[in-house]
Amino acid sequence: MxxxxxxxxxxxxxxxxxxxxxxxxxxxxxxxxxxxxxxxxxxxxxxxxxxxxxxxxxxxxxxxxxxxxxxxxxxxxxxxxxxxxxxxxxxxxxxxxxxxxxxxxxxxxxxxxxxMREPDATAGExxxxxxxxxxxxxxxxxxxxxxxxxxxxxxxxxxxxxxxxxxxxxxxxxxxxxxxKPSGPPPASSLPGSQEQPPGSHLPQELPAVGSWDWDIRTGDVVWNDATLTAFGIAPDTFDSRIETWLGAVHPDDLPWVLADIDEAIRLGRMYSTEYRVCRPDGTTGWVRVRGRLVVDENGEPARMAGTLWDVTRTHEALGTVTGPQAHNAERAATERASRISQLTRALAEAVTVQDVVDATADHILPSFGAAGLMLAFREGDHLRPVGFTGYSAEFIERISRIPAGSGLPIAEVLRQRSPQFITSVEEYIERYPKTAGLPAEGGKKAWAFLPLIASGRPVGSCVVSFAEPRLFTGEERNLLTALSGLVAQAMERARLYDREHTRAKELQRGLLPRELPPLPAVTAAARYLPAGTEMEVGGDWYDVIPLSADRVAIVIGDVMGHGVSEAVTMGRLRTAVRTLADLELPPDDLLTHLNDLVSDLGDDFYATCLYLVYDPTTRGCVLTRAGHPPPAVVHPDGSVHFPDADPNSPLGAATPPFDTVELDLPDGSLLVLYTDGLVESSTLDIDQGMAHLAKALTSAVREALPGTACPHRDHAAAPAVTGLRCAACLEALCDRLTTTLLPTDGTNDDAALLIARTHALPGDDMASWPLPEHPKAARQAREHVRAQLSAWNLDALSTTTELLASELVGNVVRHAKGPIQLRLLRSDVLTCEVSDGSLTTPRIRRAAETDEGGRGLQLVSAISHRWGTRYTATGKCIWTEQPLKATAPALLTEHSDLDLYDPLDD
The missing domain is CATH 3.30.450.40 (GAF domain)
Structure with missing residues (x-):
C-alpha cells in the first residue's frame, strides 16, 4: 500500500x-x-x-x-x-x-x-x-x-x-x-419581461444619477438638485422647497417608519440611511435610497441634515420579476436581515459590558441566519475562556475551556491565522480537525462559522455561529458574517476594557469604604453606596461607624465634591483622618476643625461636606456637628420624623472654625438616618423637596413596623417600640426600600450614600459609679466597690484584674492630679472601668529606670487590660480600661494569684 x-x-x-x-x-x-x-x-x-x-x-x-x-x-x-x-x-x-x-x-x-484639505482646527476637526x-x-x-x-x-x-x-x-x-457593457437589467432569460437597452450606453448612462439634498431643520426649507427632482417626478419650476412637500411624496405605508428613522437620526446624532417608496405626481410609484448626515450648530444643536439620494426603482422592479413570489420572499428576507443587522449595530454600540455584547449578538445574529448556537471566547494563556454562549450546555462549554488552544480547536486556529473558516458538515469538520472529532456530537451542531475577532489589528477572541443542520454558506453570508465579526470584536474589546475598569473601580471602592459595619452594643447599623452613572462605580461619598470608649460610638458621613478616581482617593484620605482623630476622643467640633485644615491643605479645588456625631448609650445623648452637609433624619420610636434645625457651617476647605454643635436626647430605639445630597437632590428636585420625600418614605416604613410586631428576621419579643426595625437585616431592607423609592431607576448624576443606625441605650443595671475622696484611702475604697459590684454581676473571675486596674488609676489621680474623683463600671460586651478627675494633664507611659520609685503604674495597666486610653470631659479627663467579659486573667496575675494586692498609698 x-x-x-x-x-x-x-x-x-x-x-x-x-x-x-x-x-x-x-x-x-x-x-x-x-x-x-x-x-x-x-x-x-x-x-x-x-x-x-x-x-x-x-x-x-x-x-x-x-x-x-x-x-x-x-x-x-x-x-x-x-x-x-x-x-x-x-x-x-x-x-x-x-x-x-x-x-x-x-x-x-x-x-x-x-x-486633501487641511483640517479646520477652529472647528474642532x-x-x-x-x-x-x-x-x-x-x-x-x-x-x-x-x-x-x-x-x-x-x-x-x-x-x-x-x-x-x-x-x-x-x-x-x-x-x-x-x-x-450596454446598460440595463439582465437579459430576458434571467428577467422575464424586461427589455434590452440600446447598445453603446456606458456606465455614466446606466448608473442612476446621484441626487443631493439639504434640509434646514429649523426653517423646514429643503434644497434638491436636478437628480433628486427627477427621482420624485417633480418639475424644478413647481417645487416649493418645503419639507412638507417632501414628506407628502413618501408612500403613506412607508411614512411612519421614515419619520421614525429621521427622528432617531436627529435624536442620536447618527447617520440617516433608508429606502422607501415615493408617489410621483404622474401617478407612478418609485423607490429611492437615501443617506444623510446631521450637521449641528456651534452649540451642538441639530441645524441641518444633508445627504444623497439614488433612484433604485429599476432594481426593485427587476427583483419583483424574478420567479414571482420567490423573488419577493428573497427580497423580504434580505430586508428583514438588513433590519436585524441594523439593530445589531445599534445594540452593539449601546453595549457596555461583555454580557451586553453576548446578548446583543445572540438576539440579532442567530435569527438573521437561522443559527442554533453561539459562543464568544477570549484567549487567556494556552486556553480559550468562553465568556458567553447560547444553544450549548454548560458541561460542553466547560469541556471546551479545558482543552488547550493548540490541541486542534478551530476556534483557536482562526484566531491564530486571523482568517474565518466555514465548515458545512460534520464530515468536513472531522476531516479538518481529527483531534477533536468528538466535539460535534457533544455540541449537537452540524455546521459552523468560526470567526476571529480582530479589533484595531489585534486578535481579542473568537466567535462561533453554529447550525443544527448541514449548511452551504453563500458568498453573501460569508462576507456578512466576516463583516459582523468585526463589529462584534470592536464591541467585545470595548466591553472587556469597561469590565476591567469596572472591576478595578469596585475593588477601589470596597477598599476605601468599610467592608462591613461593626456590630456594637450602642447601635445596629446598615448602609448603602450608590455611584453615579455606569461608567465607573467610584466616587467621593463615604461613611463609617467608629467604636469609642465607654460604649460610645462615632458615626460619620461625608461627600467630596466631584465624581471619579481623584475624588475617591481624597475620600480615602479623609476617612483615614477621621478614624485617626476619632481615636484621640476629640469632640465633634474639634475633629472637624482638624479635618478642615487637612482639606484646605489639599488645594483650592478641594471641598467636602461632612457630618460627624457621637452617641453615648449611658446618657442617650447625641452631639453632632456638620460642615455643609444635610442634617440627619431622626426617627423616634413613635414613628415621628424630624431634622435637627441647625446651621450646617460651610463645607470643609471653605469653613472658618469654630464649628457649631447640636445636642440631642434620643429615646431608646431611635433611628439616625444619615445621607448625602445625591439621595435627596437632583436637577429636577431641590434638597428641601428631597428631604420631605425622605421623611415621607421613613414614616411609611416605620408605620408598617407597628409596635408589638415581631421582627421578621429574628425571634424578637414584642416590645412597645418599633420592633420591626430592630435587627441589621431589618435595616438592610429599609436601606433598599429608601434607595428604590428616592432614586430614579435609570441612575443618578451624583453619588449617593445612606447610613441608618438604630440606637440602644445601656440599661441602668449595667452601670455603677461612686465618688471617691481625694485621700490615699481612695484606692482601697475603689477596690472594695469593684469587688462588690463584680460579685453582683457574677463577674468574680475579673475581680482581681479590675481591682488592680482601679487601684492603679486612683493612685495616679491622688498623686499626680486633683479631684473630684469618680469611679465608674460599665457592663456590655466588655467590662469598662473608668476613673475621672478634674485635671487636664494627659497620662503617658514612660520608661522607668531601675532606681525610679514610680513610673510603672501605666505599664501595668497596659499589660493587664485589653484596651485603655484617655478622653477629656467638661470637668477634666477620664482614664478608661476595657476587658473582655470572657477573658482569662493575664499571666502576670495567675503566676502570683496567692499574693494580696499591695497599695503603696495604704502605707
Missing amino acids: GDDQHAPGPRFTGAGRIWEERQRLLSEVGDDLWGIELLRFAIQQAVADLAGLGGMVHLGRPGLGGGLRLVVTSGLPPAFAQEWERIDGSGPLAPARAFRDSAFVWAPLANLVPG SRAWPAGTAMAAVPLLGPGRPVGTLSVVTLSSQEPSAGQRAFLDMLGRWAGERLS
Whole structure:
C-alpha cells in the first residue's frame, strides 16, 4: 500500500485552487448584477481578500473635469468617505494615480493625506490614521480606458502579495468590463419581461444619477438638485422647497417608519440611511435610497441634515420579476436581515459590558441566519475562556475551556491565522480537525462559522455561529458574517476594557469604604453606596461607624465634591483622618476643625461636606456637628420624623472654625438616618423637596413596623417600640426600600450614600459609679466597690484584674492630679472601668529606670487590660480600661494569684 493512498483529498488551501474558485465565482455572477449592486459586490470581494477595513469606488468621466467622483462605499466611516467624495485626477492620491496610470497602486496613509484639505482646527476637526493604515487601488478597466478605480483601506503595513494583487487586477477588469457593457437589467432569460437597452450606453448612462439634498431643520426649507427632482417626478419650476412637500411624496405605508428613522437620526446624532417608496405626481410609484448626515450648530444643536439620494426603482422592479413570489420572499428576507443587522449595530454600540455584547449578538445574529448556537471566547494563556454562549450546555462549554488552544480547536486556529473558516458538515469538520472529532456530537451542531475577532489589528477572541443542520454558506453570508465579526470584536474589546475598569473601580471602592459595619452594643447599623452613572462605580461619598470608649460610638458621613478616581482617593484620605482623630476622643467640633485644615491643605479645588456625631448609650445623648452637609433624619420610636434645625457651617476647605454643635436626647430605639445630597437632590428636585420625600418614605416604613410586631428576621419579643426595625437585616431592607423609592431607576448624576443606625441605650443595671475622696484611702475604697459590684454581676473571675486596674488609676489621680474623683463600671460586651478627675494633664507611659520609685503604674495597666486610653470631659479627663467579659486573667496575675494586692498609698 503506497503513500499515495493516504494522501488527503482536494482541499481549498492551494493557491491554484483558490484562484480557480475566485474565477468561477466571478463567472457565475455573470450579468446578475449591474450598477451600484455590481460595484458593491466588487468592493466586498476586494475587502475580504485583503482583510481590509472597507472599500470605495470612484468613477471618472469628461463631465467631471478629469476628476474622480465617489459613487459607493462599504465599511468606511462617513467622516472618512466625505473627504474622498471628489478627487483631483492629476493629484497624488492612490485612486487618482491608479486611474491615471491604469496600474495597481499601494500607498500608506500619513496623518494628513497629500492632496486633501487641511483640517479646520477652529472647528474642532482633526485627522489621524492608525499606524500602518494603507490603501490599495486598482483601475476599473473598460475597453481601451479605465472608467474608475476600486480602493481598499487596510491596517496592514505590508504590501499585498502577488496573488492578492493579481486578484485585485482581475476584479478591476471584471467590474470595468461589465460597467462598460450596454446598460440595463439582465437579459430576458434571467428577467422575464424586461427589455434590452440600446447598445453603446456606458456606465455614466446606466448608473442612476446621484441626487443631493439639504434640509434646514429649523426653517423646514429643503434644497434638491436636478437628480433628486427627477427621482420624485417633480418639475424644478413647481417645487416649493418645503419639507412638507417632501414628506407628502413618501408612500403613506412607508411614512411612519421614515419619520421614525429621521427622528432617531436627529435624536442620536447618527447617520440617516433608508429606502422607501415615493408617489410621483404622474401617478407612478418609485423607490429611492437615501443617506444623510446631521450637521449641528456651534452649540451642538441639530441645524441641518444633508445627504444623497439614488433612484433604485429599476432594481426593485427587476427583483419583483424574478420567479414571482420567490423573488419577493428573497427580497423580504434580505430586508428583514438588513433590519436585524441594523439593530445589531445599534445594540452593539449601546453595549457596555461583555454580557451586553453576548446578548446583543445572540438576539440579532442567530435569527438573521437561522443559527442554533453561539459562543464568544477570549484567549487567556494556552486556553480559550468562553465568556458567553447560547444553544450549548454548560458541561460542553466547560469541556471546551479545558482543552488547550493548540490541541486542534478551530476556534483557536482562526484566531491564530486571523482568517474565518466555514465548515458545512460534520464530515468536513472531522476531516479538518481529527483531534477533536468528538466535539460535534457533544455540541449537537452540524455546521459552523468560526470567526476571529480582530479589533484595531489585534486578535481579542473568537466567535462561533453554529447550525443544527448541514449548511452551504453563500458568498453573501460569508462576507456578512466576516463583516459582523468585526463589529462584534470592536464591541467585545470595548466591553472587556469597561469590565476591567469596572472591576478595578469596585475593588477601589470596597477598599476605601468599610467592608462591613461593626456590630456594637450602642447601635445596629446598615448602609448603602450608590455611584453615579455606569461608567465607573467610584466616587467621593463615604461613611463609617467608629467604636469609642465607654460604649460610645462615632458615626460619620461625608461627600467630596466631584465624581471619579481623584475624588475617591481624597475620600480615602479623609476617612483615614477621621478614624485617626476619632481615636484621640476629640469632640465633634474639634475633629472637624482638624479635618478642615487637612482639606484646605489639599488645594483650592478641594471641598467636602461632612457630618460627624457621637452617641453615648449611658446618657442617650447625641452631639453632632456638620460642615455643609444635610442634617440627619431622626426617627423616634413613635414613628415621628424630624431634622435637627441647625446651621450646617460651610463645607470643609471653605469653613472658618469654630464649628457649631447640636445636642440631642434620643429615646431608646431611635433611628439616625444619615445621607448625602445625591439621595435627596437632583436637577429636577431641590434638597428641601428631597428631604420631605425622605421623611415621607421613613414614616411609611416605620408605620408598617407597628409596635408589638415581631421582627421578621429574628425571634424578637414584642416590645412597645418599633420592633420591626430592630435587627441589621431589618435595616438592610429599609436601606433598599429608601434607595428604590428616592432614586430614579435609570441612575443618578451624583453619588449617593445612606447610613441608618438604630440606637440602644445601656440599661441602668449595667452601670455603677461612686465618688471617691481625694485621700490615699481612695484606692482601697475603689477596690472594695469593684469587688462588690463584680460579685453582683457574677463577674468574680475579673475581680482581681479590675481591682488592680482601679487601684492603679486612683493612685495616679491622688498623686499626680486633683479631684473630684469618680469611679465608674460599665457592663456590655466588655467590662469598662473608668476613673475621672478634674485635671487636664494627659497620662503617658514612660520608661522607668531601675532606681525610679514610680513610673510603672501605666505599664501595668497596659499589660493587664485589653484596651485603655484617655478622653477629656467638661470637668477634666477620664482614664478608661476595657476587658473582655470572657477573658482569662493575664499571666502576670495567675503566676502570683496567692499574693494580696499591695497599695503603696495604704502605707
